[in-house]
Amino acid sequence: MEVREFRAGVRAWIDEVAEPLVPAIEDQSVEAQLNHQRRVQRLLFDAGWMRWGWPAHIGGLGGSPILRAVLGEELTSRALVHTTSWSMHEVLGPAVAEFGRPDLVEDIFPLLLRGEEFWCQGFSEPDAGSDLGSMRTTARPRSDGWVINGEKLWTSWAHHATRCVVLARTGAPGSRGISAFLVDMDTPGVTASPLETMAGVDEFCSTSFVDVEVPPQRLLGELDAGWRVAQFILSCERGPIFWQRGAWLAHHLGLLLDTARDQASASALGEAYQLLWAFRATSKSTQDRIAAGDLPGPEASVDKIMIAAADQAVFDVARDLLRGDMETDDTARSRAWRREWAYSRAATIYGGTSEIQKDIVASRLLGLPRSA
């Protein structure tokens, strides 16, 4: 399947299906968002579009992963799905496909693609954010598998997820003694407690693991090689996810064009757009490298810094150009803007803070000496 042909096919399909793809704006709850995505994913799966860019043995139809970026772009640039929840299968799917036991992956992957399952990411902990290597959640061996104990934080959609990729300590302190597991969320001892964001959305959770028994085949990759899985997942975020988030930002910037009243508005729109374009132009070469089979390296930290800056610039411009709507209006439209603006505040935090990214740029790309 050629990229051009795929894009034309997706567009024609979107036009044909039309109404059922458009989310209702009144109910902006996480439940409504995820239910809508389930319906869209099912339609896309049945039409085949959801399966392109994934290997055939896990339920896909093959083809370049670029096709997934194109699908995400066509959906988010029309706001048919929400960019955050649309990222979920892209964050964890490639890693589980790569590191999971083949029979397990063959069983569960089609469920992920069809929207029957959502997965979540158990990385951060109360005392391990940027310093992920200091995590304290443990997985101790037992006669048949592992027992996990600990607490994870900022696990998005954990309360709606079927499975969770959990990083836990199986060996020595530091990043070398960590392993990755795929844990079913209905296992006894797993409790997901939603936390409300400043946007008033209960999107992420504090997730505790108390004597959670995990069978041996749920280890992802090798024992004590979970850091590799984590790095793989973080680099996957720089692929189709960034591309479709860029399209989501462009969609929102487009909504502001008819609010511009003067030269200052034009300048503010121009500034935000040029940051978005700098990101898109940079990300295009990252997408091309991923399609060629490369895993993004330290240079993808540049992409992350750029998209975070563009994200905040777009919604800062929105707050100015909407002239008070975000601060004082309570219509569904303004609530949606408020929610997006609030979410953009985290763009420089999630997925590795901008400070961590700059540190990587300084050491790995500029060759500066590491801090003592």
Add this chain to the structure above:
Amino acid sequence: MTEAHTIDAAERVLMAATLRGLAEELEGTELTRALDAFGFADLLAESPRDAVSTLFTALGRAGSMSTSLQDVLLQPLAEYLPMATTECNIVVPGIGADQVGATDGEPLAVRGLVIGARPAPTYLAPVAIRGELAWIGLREASGISTRRVGGLDPALAMTEITGGDVTADVIVAGERAAAAWAAVATAGRLALGYQILGAVGQMIDLAVDHARSRVQFGRPIGSFQAVRNRLADAHVAREGAAAALASAWDADDAFLAGLLAKSLAGRAARIAATQCQQVLAGIGFTAEHPFHRFLARALVLDSILGSATELPTAIGAHLISAGTIPRLVDL
């Protein structure tokens, strides 16, 4: 901007090395002569992307200047102007101005800049006559005076052309003239964008070298996060501009892509100038250290054909009139 000839990777490496060498060793008329002998004009005609990106990055890196910008500006005009354009210079609007001159009748006052002037004392300038764009021919007899600019960057061979009441020899006017100006401005913005990024690359390299070797409090200053973050910011700004320049050749709206690439290059110049100078501290403020040459070059070129403070307004206005956010390039 189609490429008639595709240059393979080995040819590109060789070409880049040659142009870099020439730009580093020579300056002014000697460089111009060497570029003529190299066949830069043919390369520009055959493969503008390779020619422009390689030479102008090299000029920015070396801090040198030749008449090549005139070649780049004149090339798109051949399509629009009914005259031989090889023996003249293009006048670009003075800093902050949209055109070289504007009039609603008589008289026509002009003020503009020629960068990397050829020896020929004849000029082509875009002006607005009763709100309509026109290209006019100017020579000494037209009532203009020329001044070699010293300014912030005396090493940049720049000439100011002024005239209070000039005889306008209109060569082409109306839509064709406007299209020609859009093409010339776009070509110039890309070339200057590469040259700016060459200078930005030098500023970053000088600051990085300093941060690795300068020891304070018993550590290289490049190990302090405050210093690291400044240089990372400069690098990120540079990378964004470089990607915008590279993508501009494939964009479906070349004019908009030119505005964006130049604006981002100017933005990178400002960020690198600020951050790298702070990292270089005292030594970077001296005349003896080469830093100030690249700072001046990058900031002066930022101001030509629209600066990083002016262009976002033009970009925003373009988006508002289009009523959409263009993707410009697709996967």
